[in-house]
Amino acid sequence: MAWSAKTQRMTASEGQTGVTARAGADLLPRRFADWFAGRGWQPRRHQLDLLEHGLAGRSALLIAPTGGGKTLAGFLASLVELGERAGAARTSSTLHTLYISPLKALAVDIARNLEAPVAEMGLDIRIETRTGDTPQGKRRRQRLDPPDILITTPEQLALMIAYPDAERFFSGLRCVVLDELHALVASKRGALLSLGLARLARIAPQARRTGLSATVADPDALRAWLVPQPVDAPPHHAALVEGDPGPPPDISILESVERVPWSGHSARYAIGEIYEAIRARRMVLIFVNTRSQAELVFQELWHVNEDTLPIALHHGSLDVSQRRRVEQAMSEGTLRAVVCTSTLDLGIDWGDVDLVVNVGAPKGASRLMQRIGRANHRLNEPSHALLVPSNRFEVLECQAAEDAAAEGEQDTEPPVAGKLDVLAQHVLGVACAGPFDADALYREIRSAAAYMTLARADFDAVVDFVATGGYALRSYERFARLRRTPDGLWRLAHPRIAQQYRLNVGTIVEADMLKVRLARQRGRGARRMVGPGGRVLGEIEEYFIEQLAPGDTFLFAGHVLRFERLEESEALVTRTSAQEPRIPAYMGGKFPLSTYLAARVRAMLDDPERWRALPAQVRDWLSIQRFKSRVPKRTEMLVETFPRAKRHYLVCYPFEGRLAHQTLGMLLTRRMERLGARPLGFVANEYALAVWGTRDLSLMVESGHLSLPELFEEDMLGDDLDAWLAESSLMKRTFRSCAVIAGLIERRFPGKEKSGRQVTFSSDLIYDVLRQHEPDHVLLRAAWDDAAAGLLDIRRLSDMLARIRGHIVHRRLETVSPLAVPVMLEIGREPVYGEADEALLQEAADELVAEAMRLV
């Protein structure tokens, strides 16, 4: 059924252009042409182009918006080759095509959908899947007796090449199809995959690559990513096929009659209007930025759901079976709305969605476009999207995103490259397949575009790490995991190591999560007893549960739940009738606004003519700002100082996203402390940073005691940064992730911590000791490389400091400015995010002293 929905978008009038299409059509065997005709379809131009490249053995990248028969395009050449096999070749038992999809659910879906045309055309092709859920017995059988087409995930490929019989298994491989390539290359998963592909290039050099991607900012980078690169020669690129972009989407920003809040991330004010949109449409997807926002919006919608429309909830922390039920209902068309997070972005067919609502700012133009593009659209009908900003600044972000979309601009990040922790995991996998020669492996790795510039010294450091931990103090030679053979090859020291490797494959290191389980209640009142036994509702972050005391209530899986206790690393909860949870969850987004959109917003502010496109409430806000203070020009950074209620504030507007601002806040306050400004605290949002203290900051700046250029000097990223990183819990979390991926410490499997064989170890202890005794260890370098982006966004901060040098403008004010209001409102509302432990301890101790000193 999913097939027909997608293929309905193919019609006669589209895509029939020129020689290529006709040539491609000539390549289509009779049986295939008849099948298309039998369904009343015409193959699209990009499908035929890809077919032509494929049959000629050429690697190619298809860039097309989602849908539009992309998957069929990816498979067509393989189906034709396999379908036209004659005689003995038809029963051969070798793998012809490997199809890699980012999600295991997607893999299973693709397989099912492929079976239909194969069966209808009477093709003799075996299609199977292999995912994390595939039982060991089936995997073993597949290795001995491979299907023609294997549909799998990147992690499974890493596992498959780590066997001695990998060469035999892949010897007949003719094609690798990589779906949702734009999403794969953006993370460490893509880096690991590129290393796996480099290995495939060596053991199966005849296998072409077919990449399927959404629109990206730099197609050439993906074209190079797809194919093996020569060493010290100009790069190779896969051929490029561009699909018809389709009609531009119809994006609008909600012009609410309600007052748009000054700050925060709740879309409560707009719930009524969102509900009206649901009533007016067939099926609406409502995207939000975080799980907790999804819970909140879901609750709010049900409060106003007078028509009892079927509205569902979908996010990554919900139990898998729950999510599958929602996805099933979506494709069957029995839902009117789904409140969801980005976990639904890479999902299976959405069914008949005719409106995408994005609550909160989209954070990136490309992210928005990819999401909108997935909404079902009949031919020549644009996809519809509604942006609902949750505060006034987000109105600007949404406007910038809308403008960017109208201009077709992309802001995708370049593919992740050069990650040393990922390389370490791969090297161990290579050793599991058999002894390797260091020189040959180095050359093989450099053939991956993502590792093209890998220095030999770094490669050697990684091999040394895998063998003995890579320490300057050579204590571990006798405990080595890799040893040299007499002919200089590296081999596994013991087969046990391969078993251990297989349990730890992968690059996704989740925040520690705990299962949330409904408890069974017995008795009442004082005799009430609660025990495990209900179903699992989903998973929740450990740091959230840590703060709960028995009796606290919180929102999850659509209910207000009461936390009872922790039982064997599960959080036991009961349902309550309470309407409001006592403990709020973190609401801010996962991603900061992109550099690209931030630049657009700054440009928008700089041009009062463009304010006319904004809602009156926002226009007024900016006009009053211009009157009372200043609206920052595109190239400058505004710094305001003002007093308020016995405190003095310094607010600056870098427009670089919440994460970079948090880092800046930490460094700035250290510096201010040294300059005698005595800061007490700070708070940040997407575009501003506010610092406060007891000393008159306006006076300090104007008298020259506090020099703003000196304060924002780039050398802040030297010693100050270094000192802070020693204790930063964000940095430690980053390091932990590297240590797990590189294979130094094992993954934690929820619920299995108590098993004796688990050799988990606190990475924080390792981090401290390593920083002290071997600061340039390869793992620290890997963590530092991650910190440049990621949770600390240091590179972005560095670029900002360079950008504003010589362009700082100061305004001394008597009261808070309109532009500062949103960030000021965050004070006390945002949870303490990471670095104030010492202050919290002090506070706890002081409170008790105060309590003790009270006379009553």
Add this chain to the structure above:
Amino acid sequence: MSLSPKPCASSEAPPIRLNGLDLVADLSGALFVPALETLIVADLHLEKGSAYAARGVHLPPYDTRATLGLLREVMARYRPRTLVSLGDSFHDGRARERLHDTDIASIRALSELCDMVWITGNHDREPPEDLGGQVAGELRLGDIVLRHEPSTGLALETEISGHLHPVAAVVRRGRRVRRRCFASDGARLVLPAFGAYTGGLDVRSESFAEVFPSGRFTVWMLGRDAVYALPSRALRYSG
């Protein structure tokens, strides 16, 4: 987010009083008894890193070095006449073989600076005899007994011990802060683990309930810049 704690050197932290004796809880996790010029540390777990390495987990081999370095620094500050290592000084029975020459020399040097006593623990029932100092199962300092593992139930004597690796947690502003700590109910005192790679056990767990049978005790939590004293009722169990 506030971040300027009032400066509070560890010597200003309220002292631990045990049977009339004032004890100093040092930020490093060491305990100093001024009246007896004695420094006490517990659970060094030297060569824990290499113990893991022997099982294929190549932890950085610097834990012994880091632990000894910290101990030297604390010794330099207090200049005690006696140093007591309160058990589990070595992670296992084969640690002596894995010790680096530099670290062996360091330990011997320490034992020459003062009287050194190695109390036996459950991990090191037979500490090495060739690194200086004396080995003992228990030690008495006046009325106080020093042993590795704390006794349980009603306290019959004043006792200082280790073994349990106490940590305590407070929750404030939606955030949990968990730190190593000293713990005492006035009769028994349990020291935090001093070793660089040592983990911890929450003071609100079962094991501590038997050591502090009244259920009420005080903890001295090791922050970054200072030691913070808190009553047990202010703590949250951290699993």
